[in-house]
Amino acid sequence: DIQMTQSPSSLSASVGDRVTITCRASQGIRNDLGWYQQKPGKAPQRLIYAASSLQSGVPSRFSGSGSGTEFTLTISSLQPEDFATYYCLQHNSYPRTFGQGTKVEIK
């Protein structure tokens, strides 16, 4: 099984900050990775697909990069509505595996 190691598990940041979250795969997964945002009590929503493509309707301050084993989600200027938990998901092989999540909190 492919393990997805996501870091950090939580972070505190201020509005306007640049935020970076990383997922590392235990083996190469090409660009078969998505990033998701989940707010309390709500279903997750996909932000990024194919590691670096922005989902339709998602603000351009979100971006993804990486290929192979190391991937990054960047929020260029954190907004109040971005405080949430973020997950990565590899869909290169079965079983699909999520990262452990990163909770972004207000500093």
Next chain:
Amino acid sequence: EVQLVESGGGLVQPGGSLRLSCAASGFTFSSYWMTWVRQAPGKGLEWVATIKEDESEKYYVDSVKGRFTISRDNAKNSLYLKMNSLRAEDTAVYYCARQTTVDYWGQGTLVTVSS
């Protein structure tokens, strides 16, 4: 607009069974793989199962193999998850999602396994 609406969750005793349903609309259901994902209270996301458009391929996480069965009815635009021999650790919100790449999600249905 893609819509996925889960139903069938509830309280069940350990060892019991439950069948979840997911009603799909806003896209050609028969043309897409479909997936179930779950989230235990206060925990992260866990992929559960995925099914191909024609049911010819099905995949499961090890912890549910032999107990859960994913199926679909393309004529009814519906996805199902039959859960047998339920355990306390199966307690979670279960989400229906489109595609193996999980692009759209339903709102989830809560399954609680407790005596």
